[in-house]
Amino acid sequence: MEAIEVTDLRKAYGDTRAVDGVTFTVRAGETFGIVGHNGAGKTTTVECLIGLRRADAGTVRVLGEDPARRRRALAHRLGVQLQDSSLPERIKVGEALRMFGSFYRNAADWRRVMERWGLRPLARKAFGDLSGGQKQRLMLALALVGDPEVVVLDELTTGLDPIARRETWRLIGDLKTAGTTVVLVSHYFDEIEALCDRVAVFAHGRVEATGTTGELIARTGTASLEEAYLALEGADR
Amino acid sequence: MKAFTALTAAELRLLSRDPASLFFMVAFPLMLLVLKRGDGGAVPGYLAMIATIGGMGALPGLLASYRERKVLKRLATTPISPVLLLGAQLVAQVAAGLAGSVLLVVVAIAVFGVRAPGDVLMLAAAFLLCSVMVCALGFMIAAVVRNTRGASLIGMLVMFPMIFLSGAAVPRKALPGSLRQIGDFLPLTPAVKALGDAWSGTAASFPLLILAGIIVVATAAGAALFRWE
Ligand SMILES: Nc1ncnc2c1ncn2[C@@H]1O[C@H](COP(=O)(O)OP(=O)(O)O)[C@@H](O)[C@H]1O
Ligand SMILES: [Mg+2]
Numbered sequence: 001m002e003a004i005e006v007t008d009l010r011k012a013y014g015d016t017r018a019v020d021g022v023t024f025t026v027r028a029g030e031t032f033g034i035v036g037h038n039g040a041g042k043t044t045t046v047e048c049l050i051g052l053r054r055a056d057a058g059t060v061r062v063l064g065e066d067p068a069r070r071r072r073a074l075a076h077r078l079g080v081q082l083q084d085s086s087l088p089e090r091i092k093v094g095e096a097l098r099m100f101g102s103f104y105r106n107a108a109d110w111r112r113v114m115e116r117w118g119l120r121p122l123a124r125k126a127f128g129d130l131s132g133g134q135k136q137r138l139m140l141a142l143a144l145v146g147d148p149e150v151v152v153l154d155e156l157t158t159g160l161d162p163i164a165r166r167e168t169w170r171l172i173g174d175l176k177t178a179g180t181t182v183v184l185v186s187h188y189f190d191e192i193e194a195l196c197d198r199v200a201v202f203a204h205g206r207v208e209a210t211g212t213t214g215e216l217i218a219r220t221g222t223a224s225l226e227e228a229y230l231a232l233e234g235a236d237r
Numbered sequence: 238m239k240a241f242t243a244l245t246a247a248e249l250r251l252l253s254r255d256p257a258s259l260f261f262m263v264a265f266p267l268m269l270l271v272l273k274r275g276d277g278g279a280v281p282g283y284l285a286m287i288a289t290i291g292g293m294g295a296l297p298g299l300l301a302s303y304r305e306r307k308v309l310k311r312l313a314t315t316p317i318s319p320v321l322l323l324g325a326q327l328v329a330q331v332a333a334g335l336a337g338s339v340l341l342v343v344v345a346i347a348v349f350g351v352r353a354p355g356d357v358l359m360l361a362a363a364f365l366l367c368s369v370m371v372c373a374l375g376f377m378i379a380a381v382v383r384n385t386r387g388a389s390l391i392g393m394l395v396m397f398p399m400i401f402l403s404g405a406a407v408p409r410k411a412l413p414g415s416l417r418q419i420g421d422f423l424p425l426t427p428a429v430k431a432l433g434d435a436w437s438g439t440a441a442s443f444p445l446l447i448l449a450g451i452i453v454v455a456t457a458a459g460a461a462l463f464r465w466e
Contacts, residue, residue: 050314075316085311088247088303090254095247102243103315139311146315 002061003028003150003181004049009058011044018044020205021058026198031172031182033192035229036202042185043083045202046154049183050080062150076105079148081139083155083185089128093119093138096127097145104146117141117171133164140168150181157191169194189226199225201232208232240317241325248329252295261290262337267344269406275349278408281360281432283341285367285405285425288334292371293378293396296330298389300379309465319465323376331368338364355438363435366448367428373455374424380463404429424451 004026011019019041026032034042047053048060051071060067065074087096094114101110114120117137122130130138136156143151153172157165165188172195175182186192192199193213201208201216209216209232213225220231252258266283273279303309303322313319345351354360375392382388400406402416403425409417420426431444 052310052313072316072318075314078314080311080314082307082311082314085307087308087311088251090251091247095250099243099247100315103240103317105316142311 001028002026003030003063004032004183005059005061006045006049007059009045009048009060010056011041011048011053012056017205019048019055022202022205022207023058024200024207024210026181026183028181029176029179030197031176031184031195033196033199034183034185034202035187035189035192035199036208037233040202041205042202043154046083046152046183046185050078050152051075076146077149079143079146079151081143081151081153081156085139086135087127087138090126092124092126093130094123096138097141100142101145106147108145108147110145113141113145117144118167133160136160136164137168140171144175148180150183151175152183154185155187156184158187165191189224189229193225201229203233241321244317244322244325245328245332248325249332252329252333255295258291258295258333261294262287262333263340265290266337266341270341270345270349275345275351277345277349277351280342280345280351281436282405282408282429284338284364284432285403285429286400287337287341288331288364288368288428289371289396289400289405289425291330291334292368292373292375293392293399295392296326296372296375297378297382297392298385300326300376301382301388302385304379304383304464304466305385307466313465327369327372330372331365334368335364354436356435356440359435359440360432363428363431363440363445363448366445366452367425367432370424370428370448370452370455373452373459376463377455377459380459380461383464399423399425402426404433424448424455 002025007023009019009022022041022045036042044053048055049062049067051067051074054068062074063077067074097110097114101107114123117140119138119141122134127135140156143153157168160168169191172182184196198210198212199216200210209219211219216225216228217223220228222228222231266287269283270279309319309322312322346353378391378395379388382391402412402420403423404420405425409420412420427444427447431440431448434440434444
């Protein structure tokens, strides 16, 4: 079964054609990577998936629903970590988790989510006093407090130190084991290789290639995902 | 409902952690009362001032910062509507203003022997309408001015002259005629009048209708102009 189906998606901001005919599918339970240069249209695509933006053309289906029309119903089954977003400076970690938990119909127990993601010692700390890595971890925990079927993570580990990044990988691995569908936008090839079943390479608002790491490497005759990516992006310039 | 309660509780907690809000909505009016040696005639105006400090001094900057820092955007990815957040914000501001006001009234009566309000129900109605109105004006400012600093600044720039010219901070009788005429056109003036009338027990419904009208217009304008990002 397909958890996500995107067909010929298009979205422009004025003259900028941010997404210019994107097609891909994500199977249920799959961890799906999206890579691509800055401005390739990754975030715009993700925002169409979660119903924050309305596509100009094309179709988007998430768990069989159109996110632009059924955003709120779908939001109960979706966990989201935006590329840049934040919380009120003075809200405490525990309060934020409890509050977000109250938004969802089938929420997980927020205390257990807090425990699981190692946020327990920070429960009484204000968002504004957290380090970058701690903020990211909280935003990820908030994406999961609704016990989602599909999780969308936009540049989850950008700005994290290597230890925090590995720690995050372990937690995403747990999601995968639990059968959650994950869409992971990332600039880190090691991360994509370690976590993702398949990858889409975005360039200039289009999907340049989709496949497993092995397939992309074979197709480009290169030795690593990074080289495969560079070959694919280079071909486009 | 559960989500709304949680949001409102969170907003109230955040307000109670903001020293500026606490000072200006609770301590400052009490200080003024002490300076005025418990002049009972000033109290209804101070109630309008407390509400205005929250709705126009604090709210525009707060909403603009939620937008600028993508707090609203993050909420828009959850099952709740971001409109709910605006509602929670309103309830929290009104509740905070009410707490500061009740304290002021109790101190005025208990400590300074001010005569109790003549029409408590009308006073409550006037306070509620006044609070909602200043929040609607604050919302409108946050809709027009996009960045946080700008929205805070404009909120303050509108608020200060208004609390002085409407009779909230100083009696209108003390103002020169030309300034009093400007005051006639300010939305807070009917609020101060409604609060004063209710206190003295001579409440009329006309000022309340004006306040309701301003609420409708400001909310509609704010809703038409407000951008979530
Ligand atoms: N809100 C917006 N308004 C105008 N242009 C935008 C907006 N968001 C993104 N863009 C533009 O659309 C293109 C794609 O951006 P984005 O989807 O954020 O790419 P990515 O996430 O791959 O870096 C870029 O050229 C960017 O400048
Ligand atoms: Mg992006």
